Amino acid sequence: MTREEIAAQLEEARARTLQLVEPLCDEDLRVQHDPLMSPIIWDLGHIAHFEELWLVRNLEGPIEFSEMPGLYNPFENPRRVRGALQLPTLEECRVLMREIRSRVLERMSRVRFDTDDELLRDGYVYSMVLQHEYQHNETILQTLQLKQGMPYRAPRAYSPPSPASVDRSTTARFGGGRVRIGTNDRSAAYDNERPQHEIDLAPFSIDVFQVSNGDYLEFMRDGGYDRRELWSDAGWAWRNESQVNAPKYWMPDGDGWCMRVMDKVTSVDSELPVCHVCYYEAEAFARFAGKRLPTELEWEVAAGWNAATNRMQSFPWGDEPATPDRANVDQLSFTTAPGGAYRDNWSPLGCYGMIGDVWEWTSSDFQPYPGYRTFPYPEYSEMFFGNEYKVLRGGSWATRPGAVRNSFRNWDYPIRRQIFAGFRCARDD
Ligand code: AVJ
Numbered sequence: 218m219t220r221e222e223i224a225a226q227l228e229e230a231r232a233r234t235l236q237l238v239e240p241l242c243d244e245d246l247r248v249q250h251d252p253l254m255s256p257i258i259w260d261l262g263h264i265a266h267f268e269e270l271w272l273v274r275n276l277e278g279p280i281e282f283s284e285m286p287g288l289y290n291p292f293e294n295p296r297r298v299r300g301a302l303q304l305p306t307l308e309e310c311r312v313l314m315r316e317i318r319s320r321v322l323e324r325m326s327r328v329r330f331d332t333d334d335e336l337l338r339d340g341y342v343y344s345m346v347l348q349h350e351y352q353h354n355e356t357i358l359q360t361l362q363l364k365q366g367m368p369y370r371a372p373r374a375y376s377p378p379s380p381a382s383v384d385r386s387t388t389a390r391f392g393g394g395r396v397r398i399g400t401n402d403r404s405a406a407y408d409n410e411r412p413q414h415e416i417d418l419a420p421f422s423i424d425v426f427q428v429s430n431g432d433y434l435e436f437m438r439d440g441g442y443d444r445r446e447l448w449s450d451a452g453w454a455w456r457n458e459s460q461v462n463a464p465k466y467w468m469p470d471g472d473g474w475c476m477r478v479m480d481k482v483t484s485v486d487s488e489l490p491v492c493h494v495c496y497y498e499a500e501a502f503a504r505f506a507g508k509r510l511p512t513e514l515e516w517e518v519a520a521g522w523n524a525a526t527n528r529m530q531s532f533p534w535g536d537e538p539a540t541p542d543r544a545n546v547d548q549l550s551f552t553t554a555p556g557g558a559y560r561d562n563w564s565p566l567g568c569y570g571m572i573g574d575v576w577e578w579t580s581s582d583f584q585p586y587p588g589y590r591t592f593p594y595p596e597y598s599e600m601f602f603g604n605e606y607k608v609l610r611g612g613s614w615a616t617r618p619g620a621v622r623n624s625f626r627n628w629d630y631p632i633r634r635q636i637f638a639g640f641r642c643a644r645d646d
């Protein structure tokens with residue numbers, strides 16, 4: 218990438234961030250809408266400070282901090298306390314963003330990308346900062362869906378294409394064998410996606426489509442939420458404590474259900490992938506269906522392993538980047554799409570929609586790959602490795618295309634439902 222291309226991408230990222238918050242009043246920006254989420258103005262300040270830290274400060278000498286000390290440091294100020302902080306107005310934030318950006322561009326005019334410095338080589342640190350802003354965009358959308366007061370006036374810019382007619386119950390099969398997982402890319406991939414490594418993978422079958430609302434309604438109608446035998450111990454404890462009996466944002470409507478996406482309430486469409494279910498609900502559904510969740514390794518093989526070329530593709534359709542034409546990504550559809558809607562979104566193994574629509578829960582804990590090395594800071598991945606978080610794959614309609622690829626690993630607590638997450642099932646074969 219050239220300096221001009223990077224500058225254009227930084228500008229495009231900022232334009233989108235500001236477009237998303239444009240319909241909001243000062244109050245909407247300042248209040249903490251939910252203990253799980255930051256006030257939106259905090260996200261904006263944090264985006265700017267992260268950019269300043271990595272694209273100005275940490276380029277001047279040794280890396281001093283991984284997160285900016287002070288107000289916008291996520292560890293000094295955990296989400297639940299951020300509503301009580303002294304936060305700026307949007308106008309003050311815009312001034313700050315512009316001032317930081319001008320120093321970033323000035324600094325960039327003097328950097329070299331053909332260097333041994335891993336931070337700058339091939340523009341890595343710029344890609345990291347861009348992806349940070351993209352990820353916070355999705356966080357902001359979670360907050361907007363949760364928001365108190367008037368629903369968010371979503372700037373819908375396009376609708377997904379109409380679906381081809383498909384058989385929703387088909388499965389794809391991997392016959393077992395040696396595959397390569399992860400990537401060695403050093404220009405955009407995160408440390409947790411590296412290194413690429415070989416594994417032997419047992420045969421498995423995996424659903425061609427994500428689990429739909431229609432599938433999930435069957436589970437509900439068959440008493441899925443009340444059948445102890447379908448739930449793990451932790452899942453049953455969560456179910457009893459939360460008293461949940463439907464996906465988040467679903468509301469009873471006569472003898473059926475309706476659901477809300479931002480400012481739009483519709484009856485639940487059976488053809489759309491189910492969204493806003495937690496890991497435990499996904500796990501119980503899979504047991505109900507006589508299946509299980511895929512591991513993240515199986516997921517990645519189903520999304521990108523090309524047996525004909527014996528290599529792992531970056532995306533289901535090949536190595537060309539994600540666009541809103543190829544998959545339901547990039548936010549402005551503000552909806553999921555029925556299985557089969559995007560005709561390019563098929564993987565070599567024969568799975569549909571591995572990228573976009575909803576993040577997919579996998580059965581894997583978030584752990585480092587063999588040979589993992591932290592770079593450039595431990596607070597992105599390393600701090601979160603262990604058995605507390607489950608891996609999610611594939612991105613959602615609310616994910617910016619630059620923030621997702623077959624090797625991308627997201628993670629969250631198994632009880633979280635405000636994220637744009639669903640799942641697909643697998644089974645041993
Ligand atoms: C990768 C989505 C789990 O939002 O918690 C943002 C990304 N890291 N700022 C998160 C992140 C630092 C992270 N996830």
Ligand code: FE
Nearest residue numbers: 263267349353
């Ligand atoms: Fe962040």
